[in-house]
Amino acid sequence: MADQTHAPVSPRDPKKTYGLAELVRGKAPSSARPPEETVFSWPDLVYVEFLAMLFATVVLIVLPLLSGAPLEESASADTTPNPMKAPWYFLGLQELLVFFDPWLAGVVLPGLIIVGLMVVPYIDINPKGIGQYNYTERKFAVWTFCFGLALWYIFIVVGVYLRGLDWQWYWPWDNWSLHKEASSVSLIDLEVIMAQKFGMAQTTANLLTYLITGAFYAIGFTIPFLFFRKFYEALGFVRYNLMMFFFMTMMLVPFKVMIRLVFNIKYMLITPFFKI
Amino acid sequence: MSATPVGPDHDAQQRLKAQEMSRRRFFALVGWGGFLASMGGAAFGSFRFMFPEVLYEPPTVFKIGKPTDYGMGVTDTLKKERQIWVVRNEKGLYVLVAICRHLGCTPNWFQDQQRFRCPCHGSIYDIAGNVRGGPAPRTLWRAAVSLDPVDGQVVVNFIQRQDPDPKSTAEGLTVAEEGREVAPFFVKT
Amino acid sequence: MTGLIEKLRQQIVSTQVWRSIFRHGYPDTDLNRALVMFSNVILHLHPVRVKRGALKIRYTWCLGGLTFFMFIILTITGVFLMFYYVPDTRRAYNDIKDLQYVVYFGNLMRDMHRWAAHAMVFLVWLHMTRVFLTGAYKPPREFNWIVGVMLLVLTLILSWTGYLLPWDQLALWAITVGSKMAEATPVIGVSGPFGLQMGMRPDNDIRFMLLGGTVVGQSALLRFYVLHCVGLPLLAGVFMAVHFWRIRKDGFSGPL
Incomplete structure (x- = not known):
């Protein structure tokens, strides 16, 4: 097959010897630094890992001695335990179910959390703070993440430690075996409240609730755009809107919780297809 | 060519x-x-x-005895076996499905409060199934009931359910009772 | 005596069998320390040399490694549990009782499985928090963060499917509520928005597919068992392989 008449691509110098070198695109992470800055994985890294595993194993043998895995009565479809609690890591979502309809609390919000987490590296374009605990140069990112994390953990703690019979609020010093009287205040939709307070037709009030929900997002989207122009310009149109959508949806959760707790509002927006 | x-x-x-x-x-x-x-x-x-063609699940149409077996108010005895409550008012009988409309837990009947309360997320229903509190988005289902022409027993169809759109009021989500007390979801006795 | 032992050791080490398994001496020279990473498939997860910063406990807190270790513990204890457990609604609960009260060390295996599962979920969260706070998801490691999120989801689903298997009240109702949420999925769930308009019924929607029935019953138990013991661990294994591979390719993020 080889065409002997071709001149060699790189002519060989008969006085030299040649070896085969491999070329790799990109920069090798450890080649940027002198080898003195690195150590052999064996023994330094392997020993640390070994100790960590040993420690974890000891903990995993001690913990069952302190508290075993629970086993309740055999499953029966006709008696629901009271209160019925999901595994602790889902109790945050179960707590959300008090404030939102199942499709939102159980499907859409968890889905948005997952997708939101996935897009984090693509909307956080701040090149600072790689490989170090750095707060001062990425305040917004750290605050936003910690806020979401705090929400998640607070809902879990409430679900695990403060919800008792009938999913009512029980303080640790309350009697947890006594049913609490159902609260006399009943929950009302925002549009019903508006219709009663301002004497407008229910349909007008309904339209206004659309406006309020829209305004919640609109104001959130506009404030950084107007007052932190640099922030907007650094992100660009697509990234900015993506980021703000997830940010405002995250803010919608405590917002809804707040208006529920303060004004006893059941739904803030009622459409023919779904309710928020 | x-x-x-x-x-x-x-x-x-x-x-x-x-x-x-x-x-x-x-x-x-x-x-x-x-x-x-x-x-x-x-x-x-x-x-x-992944979609099975044959289901090995309990029957959905069953008899629950004579209408006269059930007194005024809520009868709680069939909840364990059939997941229903039989309710009698002045006009007749209807059957509530003991599945919370929020996430499918089994609510409990509290005779003193005259309320069904769900242990999972605290939904509260009144004797007609209207929502009086908690996160439930709709009223309790009512299952279809009829009288067997032969032995006069009440036949419940667990799958055929009444589910009208509720109205949001200051008391909660309610449905007008007149519209609900119709065949096949109500037995006049 | 020591001379004899040393001679015996030399004899064993120089046999063809030994040398066919271990290709180099004890890793106490630079060459052997490199060779041990090349020739051992498990150690090969590591590079030959790492940055000094990678050893700083107060940077990584060993969280990712410990999460993987929990997965290994769960696999081992899980396999032991499988020897005595039958995913049958009439038997499952009693099998767990047997494991707890009759089988030697059955209790320990079950408790360790449970604790390791809790620990794994929590460690994944902590690991994710650490990675965020150290900015370790930034270029060129964006894709590995996505793989990590997938692993988080898989960990939660793994834990959740395992929750049903004891077939006690806790199990049944946690899954009932969880699967009702699936029913509320928009468009493909019967009680979700647009579900009825799309022709969804309790016996053809997404929850039905998940449970293999309209109630949490035998087919749901079997499905969760298969997913918990085979399907999801395999999937998680694939994602973990990619996760570790990307760490090796992109390098360690930490300080020097």
């Missing part, structure tokens, strides 16, 4: 040739098409596979 083509005939042939698919492209299309079709078929097959 062997003669040198000239004239409009030649142009037409050239044009045809340009539209013609090359052998390589044809096989690429067939190959990719076949590959994608078989992947799609496999995906659909595995998807369909």
Whole structure:
């Protein structure tokens, strides 16, 4: 097959010897630094890992001695335990179910959390703070993440430690075996409240609730755009809107919780297809 | 073909040739098409596979005895076995499905409060199934009931359920009682 | 005596069998320390040399490694549990009782499985928090963060499917509520928005597919068992392989 008449691509110098070198695109992470800055994985890294595993194993043998895995009565479809609690890591979502309809609390919000987490590296374009605990140069990112994390953990703690019979609020010093009287205040939709307070037709009030929900997002989207122009310009149109959508949806959760707790509002927006 | 083509005939042939698919492209299309079709078929097959055709679940139509067995108010005894409450008012009988409309837990009946309360997320219903509190988005289902013409027993169809759109009021989500007390969801006795 | 032992050791080490398994001496020279990473498939997860910063406990807190270790513990204890467990609604609960009260060390295996599962979920969260706070998801490691999120989801689903298997009240109702949420999925769930308009019924929607029935019953138990013991661990294994591979390719993020 080889065409002997071709001149060699790189002519060989008969006085030299040649070896085969491999070329790799990109920069090798450890080649940027002198080898003195690195150590052999064996023994330094392997020993640390070994100790960590040993420690974890000891903990995993001690913990069952302190508290075993629970086993309740055999499953029966006709008696629901009271209160019925999901595994602790889902109790945050179960707590959300008090404030939102199942499709939102159980499907859409968890889905948005997952997708939101996935897009984090693509909307956080701040090149600072790689490989170090750095707060001062990425305040917004750290605050936003910690806020979401705090929400998640607070809902879990409430679900695990403060919800008792009938999913009512029980303080640790309350009697947890006594049913609490159902609260006399009943929950009302925002549009019903508006219709009663301002004497407008229910349909007008309904339209206004659309406006309020829209305004919640609109104001959130506009404030950084107007007052932190640099922030907007650094992100660009697509990234900015993506980021703000997830940010405002995250803010919608405590917002809804707040208006529920303060004004006893059941739904803030009622459409023919779904309710928020 | 062997003669040198000239004239409009030649142009037409050239044009045809340009539209013609090359052998390589044809096989690429067939190959990719076949590959994608078989992947799609496999995906659909595995998807369909997960939907069982036969269910081994309890019967959905069952008899619960004579109407006279049930006194005024809520009868709580069938909840364990059949997941229903039988309710009698001045006009007759209806059957509430003991499944919370929020997330499917089994609520409990509190005679003193005259309320059904769900242990999962605290939904509260009144004796008619209207929502009086908690996160439930709709009123309790009522199952279809009829009288067996032969032995006069009440026949419950657990699957056929009444589920009218509730109205949001200051008391909670309610449905007008007149519209609900109709056949086949109500037995006049 | 020591001379004899040393001679015996030399004899064993120089046999063809030994040398076919271990290709180099004890890793106490630079060459052997490199060779041990090349020739051992498990150690090959590591590079030959790491940055000094990678050893700083107060940077990584060993969280990712410990999460993987929990997965290994769960696999081992899980396999032991499978020897005595039958995913049958009439038997499952009693099998767990047997494991707890009859089988030697059955209790320990079950408790360790449970604790390791809790620990794994929590460690994944902590690991994710650490990675965020150290900016370790930034270029060129964006894709590995996505793989990590997938692993988080898989961990939660793994834990959740395992929750049903004891077939006690806790199990049944946690899954009932969880699967009702699936029913509320928009468009493909019967009680979700647009579900009825799309022709969804309790016996053809997404929850039905998940449970293999309209109630949490035998087919749901079997499905969760298969997913918990085979399907999801395999999937998680694939994602973990990619996760570790990307760490090796992109390098360790930490300080020097």
